[in-house]
Amino acid sequence: MKLTILRTELNEAVQNVSKAVSARSTIPILSGIKIDVSDRGVTLTASDTDISIQHFIPLESSSKTVVKVERPGSVVLPAKFFVEIVKKLPHEEVNLEVGERFQTLIHSGATEIQLVGLDPEEFPVLPILEEDRVFSIPGDLLRSMIRQTVFAVTTNESTPILTGVLWSLQEGVFKFVATDRHRLATCKTNIDTDPGLKFAGVVISGKTLNELSKIIPDQNTLVDIVVADNQVLFKLGEVLFFSRMLDGAYPDTSKIIPSQFKTELVLNTKSLSDAIDRAYLLSREEKTNIVRLLTTDDGNIEINSSSSELGRVQEHLDVTDLTGEPLRIAFNSKYMLDVLKVVDSEQLYIGFNGAMSPIIFKPRDHDNSLHLILPYRTTN
Amino acid sequence: MKLTILRTELNEAVQNVSKAVSARSTIPILSGIKIDVSDRGVTLTASDTDISIQHFIPLESSSKTVVKVERPGSVVLPAKFFVEIVKKLPHEEVNLEVGERFQTLIHSGATEIQLVGLDPEEFPVLPILEEDRVFSIPGDLLRSMIRQTVFAVTTNESTPILTGVLWSLQEGVFKFVATDRHRLATCKTNIDTDPGLKFAGVVISGKTLNELSKIIPDQNTLVDIVVADNQVLFKLGEVLFFSRMLDGAYPDTSKIIPSQFKTELVLNTKSLSDAIDRAYLLSREEKTNIVRLLTTDDGNIEINSSSSELGRVQEHLDVTDLTGEPLRIAFNSKYMLDVLKVVDSEQLYIGFNGAMSPIIFKPRDHDNSLHLILPYRTTN
Numbered sequence: 108m109k110l111t112i113l114r115t116e117l118n119e120a121v122q123n124v125s126k127a128v129s130a131r132s133t134i135p136i137l138s139g140i141k142i143d144v145s146d147r148g149v150t151l152t153a154s155d156t157d158i159s160i161q162h163f164i165p166l167e168s169s170s171k172t173v174v175k176v177e178r179p180g181s182v183v184l185p186a187k188f189f190v191e192i193v194k195k196l197p198h199e200e201v202n203l204e205v206g207e208r209f210q211t212l213i214h215s216g217a218t219e220i221q222l223v224g225l226d227p228e229e230f231p232v233l234p235i236l237e238e239d240r241v242f243s244i245p246g247d248l249l250r251s252m253i254r255q256t257v258f259a260v261t262t263n264e265s266t267p268i269l270t271g272v273l274w275s276l277q278e279g280v281f282k283f284v285a286t287d288r289h290r291l292a293t294c295k296t297n298i299d300t301d302p303g304l305k306f307a308g309v310v311i312s313g314k315t316l317n318e319l320s321k322i323i324p325d326q327n328t329l330v331d332i333v334v335a336d337n338q339v340l341f342k343l344g345e346v347l348f349f350s351r352m353l354d355g356a357y358p359d360t361s362k363i364i365p366s367q368f369k370t371e372l373v374l375n376t377k378s379l380s381d382a383i384d385r386a387y388l389l390s391r392e393e394k395t396n397i398v399r400l401l402t403t404d405d406g407n408i409e410i411n412s413s414s415s416e417l418g419r420v421q422e423h424l425d426v427t428d429l430t431g432e433p434l435r436i437a438f439n440s441k442y443m444l445d446v447l448k449v450v451d452s453e454q455l456y457i458g459f460n461g462a463m464s465p466i467i468f469k470p471r472d473h474d475n476s477l478h479l480i481l482p483y484r485t486t487n
Numbered sequence: 488m489k490l491t492i493l494r495t496e497l498n499e500a501v502q503n504v505s506k507a508v509s510a511r512s513t514i515p516i517l518s519g520i521k522i523d524v525s526d527r528g529v530t531l532t533a534s535d536t537d538i539s540i541q542h543f544i545p546l547e548s549s550s551k552t553v554v555k556v557e558r559p560g561s562v563v564l565p566a567k568f569f570v571e572i573v574k575k576l577p578h579e580e581v582n583l584e585v586g587e588r589f590q591t592l593i594h595s596g597a598t599e600i601q602l603v604g605l606d607p608e609e610f611p612v613l614p615i616l617e618e619d620r621v622f623s624i625p626g627d628l629l630r631s632m633i634r635q636t637v638f639a640v641t642t643n644e645s646t647p648i649l650t651g652v653l654w655s656l657q658e659g660v661f662k663f664v665a666t667d668r669h670r671l672a673t674c675k676t677n678i679d680t681d682p683g684l685k686f687a688g689v690v691i692s693g694k695t696l697n698e699l700s701k702i703i704p705d706q707n708t709l710v711d712i713v714v715a716d717n718q719v720l721f722k723l724g725e726v727l728f729f730s731r732m733l734d735g736a737y738p739d740t741s742k743i744i745p746s747q748f749k750t751e752l753v754l755n756t757k758s759l760s761d762a763i764d765r766a767y768l769l770s771r772e773e774k775t776n777i778v779r780l781l782t783t784d785d786g787n788i789e790i791n792s793s794s795s796e797l798g799r800v801q802e803h804l805d806v807t808d809l810t811g812e813p814l815r816i817a818f819n820s821k822y823m824l825d826v827l828k829v830v831d832s833e834q835l836y837i838g839f840n841g842a843m844s845p846i847i848f849k850p851r852d853h854d855n856s857l858h859l860i861l862p863y864r865t866t867n
Contacts, residue, residue, distance in 0.1 A: 422597060
């Protein structure tokens with residue numbers, strides 16, 4: 108293997124695939140990045156078995172020569188050092204040459220680096236997926252749907268299935284669900300695809316979705332999603348992102364969302380968020396994060412929290428609309444702030460069924476998302 | 488105590504003094520911020536006994552009313568919560584009122600906060616310093632001198648005196664020295680002051696200087712420095728910053744700086760820094776940080792590092808000037824990078840006396856700083 112490659116393009120590819128390198132793998136080869144050089148270009152691959160990322164660099168890009176191949180071949184290089192050094196090479200032209208026993212020589216300006224390479228044959232082969240279930244979604248929409256839901260997955264590994272987000276596609280509606288049993292986040296969008304295309308019960312790790320989010324380009328490009336038997340593949344231009352599905356059955360959450368409410372509230376999202384944030388600051392010092400919301404006689408609401416050591420925060424909030432029974436409810440303010448952070452609507456609807464029942468949040472501008480948090484069961 | 492104050496000015500003062508609040512004080516009163524209200528304005532004070540910071544807010548600022556006092560008085564409020572909530576109050580006008588048993592009411596917009604205040608009589612009284620040793624220095628110069636030296640203090644508490652920076656003023660020369668026994672950083676500047684004014688052996692904690700650095704305003708204002716018996720006071724406009732001096736005698740470091748050199752090198756600071764940085768990346772993986780510098784037959788230098796597991800980095804560097812004996816020396820590259828980061832001169836002089844003797848760094852543009860690192864004693 109011998110080639111010349113431009114540092115900027117190599118660096119972009121290395122940074123992208125490095126997100127799949129596991130920091131503490133027990134399998135030495137997985138702490139490396141695989142480089143495959145063919146007459147068509149250079150392919151970089153990294154994998155931690157849960158995620159695999161592949162980035163292809165073609166010979167030319169916008170009619171500029173990016174790669175000059177002298178001799179095709181493959182090698183695996185130690186990721187941690189390679190990722191850092193590629194950022195800092197002194198010259199835009201980088202020469203890579205693999206010699207005996209995968210000894211690799213990197214040349215750039217007056218810098219010469221010898222690296223102990225590993226045998227690419229030992230690197231796991233990426234699956235070849237059946238591409239019969241494929242659809243496309245704008246990258247920024249996918250990123251927004253991840254953001255709307257991924258915060259609600261559990262970090263508790265004792266229920267592994269809940270560390271993921273449940274995906275389904277039914278009659279053109281692409282839907283995400285996440286829950287940690289204390290709260291629930293859902294969102295959906297209409298996909299312009301063959302109405303016969305459908306799947307359900309696909310669960311993808313929250314961590315994986317966070318990594319995917321970072322790699323989706325800012326420009327509004329389409330992401331192709333391939334749903335295979337136990338893998339999902341995301342195609343983002345020259346980047347392929349493979350994710351394993353989580354094993355197990357996701358609990359049915361459809362029945363816990365009420366359709367009738369005893370108290371209904373419409374108010375400005377930002378005003379509520381600011382008020383809860385101040386009350387949270389005090390409740391945080393008590394380690395409980397408990398904040399209370401109560402309806403007032405003048406048809407508005409009060410938010411308050413108290414701490415025996417510090418004192419009390421009390422907020423009066425004018426609402427746009429309040430109907431139904433008077434209410435006094437306590438909840439984990441951190442959970443409510445998590446919801447309010449992702450609501451992308453100026454006005455917010457909140458539905459209640461008394462102090463012991465779930466609280467439901469719906470944006471007023473659209474019905475693409477719905478969030479739920481359980482109240483804190485307290486007597487005062 | 489009862490007053491109205493503008494949020495922006497209150498917030499600035501609270502953020503400033505909060506740097507002196509100790510996170511885990513065993514003395515409860517020190518986890519608070521003291522507020523004193525007089526007919527002249529509002530004074531905020533915080534102290535962790537090593538550092539004390541006081542910020543005065545006058546009634547008016549640029550002919551705008553900032554404070555309206557209804558009733559003078561004092562209270563101590565819990566710092567952690569107060570610092571956060573002041574940032575987030577909804578309205579620019581903030582009312583503060585202290586009632587019985589130091590119960591404090593904060594009012595801003597529709598937010599009402601009751602805080603459990605503490606007795607201001609319990610708060611330590613700041614020392615009244617004799618102001619007979621006073622001089623002034625531009626804020627950005629003071630910050631630069633701190634930056635040139637503070638990285639070289641030790642973090643090892645077994646030699647407390649070396650956790651500080653040694654200050655002296657002799658014949659109008661203000662000088663800083665810091666060392667952790669592996670390296671030495673010094674810098675000096677000429678101060679326009681009474682030539683009779685002098686002091687030596689003043690040692691100020693590195694941590695304190697870092698906090699001071701953050702509080703020095705960006706605008707080029709003069710800082711007044713008052714050196715008293717066991718305290719140093721910095722006056723930065725309306726802010727007073729008190730620092731305790733460290734006890735003990737600072738070791739004499741004047742004899743370890745050689746004045747003659749066997750090998751002398753002048754080169755571009757940035758080129759050397761970049762080359763060392765790349766070699767450091769590899770040496771870091773070996774946990775030793777060892778990098779070697781050697782003179783080459785063509786009158787230039789080579790920088791290299793190696794790792795049995797990863798390989799080798801080799802850099803050829805053209806120098807501006809090289810005189811004296813050939814050299815091969817090994818050192819801790821982290822220490823050298825720390826020096827190269829603060830050198831504010833395009834060209835750098837480095838003096839050597841063989842592989843076992845200290846390495847000396849001097850900027851070429853001025854002689855206000857000098858740095859020294861000990862080599863790594865290795866046989867290869």
